Each structure stands twice: as structure tokens, then as C-alpha cells.
Amino acid sequence: MRKTVWSMCSMCSVRCPIKVEVEDGKVKWIEGNPHILKGALCAKGSAGIALQRDHERPQQPLIRAGGRGAGKWEPVSWYTALDYVAEKMNKIKEKYGAKAVMLSCRGGPWQDLWKSFIHAFGSPNFTNHDSGCGRNVHHASKSVYGLGRKGFIYDIKNAKHLISFGRNLMASLRIAEVNQIMDMLDAGGSFTYVDVRQTLTGIKATRFFQVRPGTDYALALGMINEVIKQEAYDKEFIEKYTTGFDKMAEFVEQYTAEWAAKECGIKVKKLKDFVSEIGQQRPKVIFHPGWMLSRYRDSFYASRMLHILNVLMGSVEVEGGQQFPKTPADCGVKGLRTFSSMVPKPEDKRADGVGWKYKHFDKGPGLFHLFYDAMLTEEPYPIKGVICYRHDPFNCFPDVTAQKEAFDKCDLLVSIDTHYSEFGWYSDVILPESMYLERETPVCTQKGPKPRFAFRDRAVEPRFDTKPSWEIFKMLADRLGIGEYFPWTTAEEMWEFQLEPTGYKIDDLREKGFVALTDTPIMYDRDNLDGKFKTPSGKIEFVSQMLEENGLPSFKPYESPQKPPKGRFRLIFGRSPVHAHGHTINNPLLNELMPENTLWINSRVAARMGVKEGDWVDVIADSQKGTIRAHVTDFIHPEAVYTVHGFGRQVPLQSRAYHAGMSDQKLQEGLLEMMDPAGGGLCLCEKFVTVRRSPRNPRRRVEL
Secondary structure (H helix, E strand, O other): OEEEEEEEOOOOOOOOEEEEEEEOOEEEEEEEOOOOOOOOOOHHHHOHHHHHHOOOOOOOOEEEOOOOOOOOEEEOOHHHHHHHHHHHHHHHHHHHOHHHEEEEEOOOOOHHHHHHHHHHHOOOOEEEOHHHOOHHHHHHHHHHHOOOOOOOEEOHHHOOEEEEEOOOHHHHOOHHHHHHHHHHHHOOOEEEEEEOEOOHHHHHOOEEEEOOOOOHHHHHHHHHHHHHHOOOOOHHHHHHHEEOHHHHHHHHOOOOHHHHHHHHOOOHHHHHHHHHHHHHHOOOEEEEOOOOOOOOOOHHHHHHHHHHHHHHHOOEOOOOOEEOOEOHHHHOOOOOOOOHHHOOOOOOOOOOOEOOOEOOOOOOOOOHHHHHHHHHHOOOOOOOEEEEEOOOHHHHOOOHHHHHHHHOOOOEEEEEEOOOOHHHHHOOEEEEEOOHHHOOOOOEEEOEOOOEEEOOOOOOOOOOOOEOHHHHHHHHHHHOOOHHHOOOOOHHHHHHHHHHHHOOOHHHHHOOOEEEOOOOOOOOOOOOOOOOOOOOOOOEEOOOHHHHHOOOOOOOOOOOOOOOOOOEEEEEEEOOOOOOOOOOOOOHHHHHHOOOOEEEEEHHHHHHHOOOOOOEEEEEOOOOEEEEEEEEEOOEOOOEEEEEOOOOEOOOOOOOOEOOOOOOHHHOOOHHHOEOOOOOOEOOOOOEEEEEEOOOOOOOOOOO
8 A cells, every 4th residue: 555644854953844755654754845956855864765765773762781882781661761761850859859950951942841841841952963063153143133043034036145154054954944045056146165175065065165163253353344334324224223333333343354355365455356346236135154163162152143144135025135023913824733732831030041141141951061060960950860861061162071971960861862872882771662654743844935844754664663752751651640731642642732823623633734824925014024034122122232241242342262272173073964053973874974084184284294095094182082084185174174064973773884984073182172252162173182093094114
């Protein structure tokens, strides 16, 4: 029997809508949802079938039988595993209080369920991976608009100019976004890319600025200075919707285009020509504010200036600019019932200090890396239990050795995931989630110019003794005495609970995987945006009241980044379109396409070191060392070396990925405590490493 199932991919965090063809209980074909993506799918999405058929993933619950990380496991039933976790959680609650257990997830549209679970247990400590990703961008956006980083969407297709600072859009690969970029370029649009190395994105760009590592903020300041000098900004929009323009103009006066060009290592004429160009193209100009900007000490301020450049262009709620994402309410439809509406909010303050010690940070997901201090010092109170759902801190955050020292103070470590993560390998319990083709997920709202409800349906039954996460948390909640907050036993009942206010039924979504709430894009009246900005003043704030009230400057004086000492390099990392961080490294098909990473080294530097293409090199931090093959290229700044993130895994049951390539995060010693105080993001590109030709290279034999 053959059937079509509408679902969502989960090979990366984009979650593209997909169409799955199933025959006799087996997945035969996956493509992008033709109603949204016209069938397009990336390599990762196409490898979903290989993941479903792969036996190198957890096949049943496991409880640690030896020391943490020793790889000795006892296979158990779900009842035994969940009873074990519930007993441990209750013991922690009795001794330290419910607040001593924290839960982290990968993020995404279903966070409300996981957050509701830990809140129902009585703990305020819900968090996610974002302090190693987009917190700087999120908090920068809040300081300007009062809205988070998802407070705007970008109409790239209709833009005249897209500018990206290190956001490698063609490798981070969101199918719909890439298609928009290609449509924009086909229509004659411009694309400016800024990075320390040339990338897939830079190759597609119409202008490429290769800058010195750590100087993004300098370039943004120089751009603003030149925009004001050339009067290439929207004066009417600035006058109507902003505050603090004069103070900002005064601050950037010293940061001229000439200064920025010299600091960044680019041509001043090209910078001035760029500003002249966007002055003619505005308001259809988009400065992408970044996504993963946990990079440098001033990345928060770099992102803040990119947001401000969008404001100067007047590219707010215009075609070809940034637009407010519309909601069901904008379509006259009631929204989904939330899980959190059932759960009382915990009264305890967060252990990471967000919301009371750090009042300028968004306390929604807080900041994961600040929990390590609570584990070690037990201040403001102990953290003794950690549940990570689809989140591997050892792959996401720096300095794995320091992380383990903190986790060793915990009584319970639980990993819920579809694959063996490095954190899972170090945990006490692994609860295996069914991979995405084998599970359902809650209905979610996808905001945009045409908002919709969407969901993931189960395509095939699980191959192994695994379960969908909604069921795992439901079964655990029942054992903890909080099952009343999750009053369903099937996915159908859960969907009915969510959809009840909307008037829609799950069969409506099953027709094509989603329900569109409007046929035409919705735009607000650009001349009447009052009330849309959630800052204290109600306007776009160049001078942020929130920052100033918390003793932080709205405009940070620029400090030139330290140059690496002789013989050392700044370690930079990034993405490949073939892999999604460390999640897909062991996938049979994707591993074949890219089995290991390499280290990019500038050609002139490599020649002085005697390093040739393909040579093995040692990359040395303080006490950690990695060995990796060199990729010698002209297209990277000589102060930096670069590698793709996610490799160097040490889980023996992942035979394809085991010790393949090098782990960048294990070399990032000391960076777990290096946080941008204004943005909350970690400074993951502030590590200098020594690179040398490795003795692993074969020596030439000499016949005697």
C-alpha cells in the first residue's frame, strides 16, 4: 500500500516542510513540500531515509553501568528508565527543591511543551543552546526595537540589496531563503558579503569584503558614518519613529570610512561606493543582523549597528525590506492553545541570574553557560539535575573539560535525543527519541506575511524501541505527579487540545501539511506603526533606555582586536551545507560526502610553515591538541585558521564519525567564561592556537 504523509524535516534546525512517500511501511521518497518549496530539498534532507535505516543510533533506553563517559550501558525497558529518572528527580526535589533541576533544548517552535514540563515540576530553569548561537543578535534587536531577533522577517526576494556579515547563507542553507536570494540576484539585485574568508555565499555575492578577523564592528561603524555623511538615510522615517539619532551621529563621527577601511583591510573607495549604492536603493535594502553571532567581544554591538543600519535605510515594513511577522490574530483567527497556559509559573528566581542579576537579558530561555557556575558553587542554589533534549552542550559550548567538571557535581544527567550525542555518552540515562519520520510533533504557528499552522505527522512506525518526545515527557510527568498538566494519551488528543480555539481540525492540516490563514500577504500601514515597537519609549531607540538603565553603553567605543602572537592564529569555525553541526556527521550518506573537516590556512602563511595541501597539522590550544589535514588557500585572512564545526567526535558506537576530523570546541579552553556582558553571547572566536606541521606526516625514506 502506498501513501503520502506531510511532515517536517529534522535533519537540521530549519525544519523544512516535506512530502514523504511511503510504500508497505517503508519510506521510499522525500521531497520539499511542493506547495511551499516546489519540491526542493538539500542534501541533509535527502539523507533522512539513510538516518531512518541506520542502526548506529540508540535503539532502546540505556542506564549508565560504569563511570561517566566509560561507555558501559545497561539496556532497559521504558518503564525502568522512566522510573529511574523520576526517582532521581524526586530525590533532588526533596533535598534541594524542584529548582535544582534544569532542562535545556535545541530551541525551535515546540519549546512551549518542554518549558511547560519543567515549570510544572516546579523549576524556573528552562534554557537552550542560544548563548552559543544567537543571543547577541536577539538582545541587540531588543535594545533597538524592543523585539527579539525573530521580531522581523526579511523579504529578500524583492530586495534591491542584501548585506551579510559572516552569515554564510548558502551553507547554513535554509531552502526557502536561498531560493529568495537567487530570485533577487536573477532580478538584478545586489549582494554584499563580509567575512574573513571566501565562502559559498561570497562566491554568489556581487561584492565581497574580506576583513581582518574581529573587525565587523569597525566596518559597521564606518558604514554608518558614511551613510550620515552622504545623507543616504531616510530622514522622514528617522524623524517619525526613532529617538537618539543625534547622539548616535555624534558617536560615529570619529569612525570615518577611511578609518574603517584601514582597520578592516579593505579599499576605502569600495566602501564609499557601497554606501552610495545603498543610498540609491533604499528602502529595499536589508542588512542581515546575523544569526550565530557568539563570536567576538563586541559582536553584540556589531549586530546592534546592523539593526541600526536597517533603520537608517527606512527598510521597516516595506516590500524588499524587513517586515513584522504576522500572526493568526492578523488574519482574524484565534491562536493555538498553549501548553504553558495550563501550568503555574514557578516563583523561584533562575539559577543563571537572568531576570534578577542580569536584568537586561531576556529570561525566556536564559543563558545555559551561566548554570555551570551554579553547579560548581551552589550559588544562588545548587543545580543537581540536568535534562538535555536534542541539545548536546559538549558539541555546542566551548571547553568540554571545564563543562565536565561542572556536570560531575550533578546527581542526574539525562539525554533525550535521536542519536548518540557526546553529552549523552557522558550522561546517566539515554532516552531515545524516535527520528522525525517515525514521530509526531505538536502543531505550531509559523508567522510571516502569510501565517499558517503546521505540524509533523508520523510517516512510518519506529524501527527500534524509541518514542516521540511528547510521549516521553507525558510518561515522565505521570510518574512525577504532574500528569494533570498534560491531559492526553495520544497525539490526536494533543492536537485537538491545541487546535480547539482555532476552529480547525487535524484533518485540515493533513491535506497538505499546513493550513494557510490567508491567501495574500499582510502588510501594516507603514505610516502608522505606533505601538509596534516594544521599547520603553515606544519608538526605535538608537540610545537604548534598557541598556543605559543597566549601566551598559548604547554605543561602545571600538577597541582594535588583538593580533595573534607570532606563530599563532585566531581559530574560526563555521558550517557546511552537507552537515548540521554535529548531528549528521555519522549519517551514512552525508559522511560519505564529507567524512572529515580540514583546516583552512592562508597560502603565504602555509608556505612559510612548509605546509602543503593535504598535510597533517597539529592545532594546539593550552592543554588540548587536535590533528587535521590542511587546506591551503588564498581565500582566508592570514591571521585566521578555519574549520567546519561538529567533527572530532568520540562516541565509539558512531563508527563512521569516531575520531574523524578535529573538534574546534575542545580547543576553546577558557572561553566558557568569556561572555559579552551586553549581549550574553559567548566569544567563541577569541581563541588563539598554534599550528605546526604534524609528525604524523609520512617521512621520506632514504635508501642506503
